[in-house]
Amino acid sequence: MPAEDLRNLDSHFKFGENWAAYAEKITETEIAAAERGLVRLVPAVEIAGKRFLDIGCGSGLHSLAALRLGAAAVLATDIDPASVATAEAVLSRHAPRRTWETREISVFDLTPERE
Numbered sequence: 001m002p003a004e005d006l007r008n009l010d011s012h013f014k015f016g017e018n019w020a021a022y023a024e025k026i027t028e029t030e031i032a033a034a035e036r037g038l039v040r041l042v043p044a045v046e047i048a049g050k051r052f053l054d055i056g057c058g059s060g061l062h063s064l065a066a067l068r069l070g071a072a073a074v075l076a077t078d079i080d081p082a083s084v085a086t087a088e089a090v091l092s093r094h095a096p097r098r099t100w101e102t103r104e105i106s107v108f109d110l111t112p113e114r115e
């Protein structure tokens with residue numbers, strides 16, 4: 001049996017519709033919790049002024065948290081077009097004047113030269 005193509009959206013659960021419903025309910029409480037969670041993984045001083053790559057961005061909440069923690073720019077990526085649309089809506093609503101980009105792409109297609 002051939003291995004499944006992980007670059008194919010059909011090989012993944014489509015979370016995007018779930019994220020869209022969740023994103024409508026994002027408040028400052030959820031944003032602050034995402035900031036705290038991100039800082040547990042990466043100290044804020046390591047985020048501030050740096051570019052942040054969010055692979056599998058889902059709702060875009062952690063991209064937003066990175067921006068609020070001082071990231072200079074964010075690239076939010078996901079293979080699911082609905083997730084990308086949701087992240088774009090969240091970032092447009094909560095970080096309209098920050099530097100960010102969303103992209104529908106598989107993590108396996110990301111290259112340092114392009115990103």
